[in-house]
Amino acid sequence: MKRKWNWPLWVGFVVAVGGLFSYEFFAQFPLTRDFPWANLSLFGIGATLLIFGLFRALGRPQLYRGKVFGTIFIVIAVALFALFSYEILYVLKQVPLSAQAPRVGEKAPSFSLPDQNGKEVALADLLSPNGAVLIFYRGHW
């Protein structure tokens, strides 16, 4: 008898992989960047489907495929989740202390830098009439 296609294993694997690779996409929106809810949800859905699929494959191997590749899928998904967790819980938090950064009440160091049109912009040019918000960012290289 031909065994049935064990779809939760495949769908679960694709969703779990999507949980990792959609990070760049969800990082565009502050709500899903500050804390990666969307990615963790995808991992959760993927894991549920994978476990369900593997139980089917192990419990009724005469009916459902996937004992071997289901196990491989789960191992890969766990590795991807570990990589994701390492990035989220460790790498993103490796920010320098910036102990010497100007504090409230101190003078902001002056500067003059070229803008996107090649025009020199000095801090002094930005302060009138009511000050300036300076955003330091990592850049796009």
Added chain:
Amino acid sequence: MRSFQSRLSDFTSRGVHVAAISVDSKEINRLHSQKWGFTFPLLSDADAEVIRRYDVLHRGAGPKGTDIARPAEFYVDLAGTVQWVNLTENIAVRARPEQALGAIDAAPPIQ
């Protein structure tokens, strides 16, 4: 930064300029301001000299281990005095425009 662009009128109506600083070149900044419609200055601090002066350097965090800026936001008043600093502890979590606007509204008036 896109969120600051979309709230830019709230800054200009308060008489506050917005400027962004990174190690990106003028060319990259021009491309990105075209792509995302940034109308405030993106300032190019290619050798990270100003970034160092503000002590917001992230050593080796850029491509091929180069030095870049860590995310940080300041509000500097008319007198050049810092009135608000936001130093995130997570690269992914940056200041929202509402935080900066709140800091501007809370800053003491310049005599």
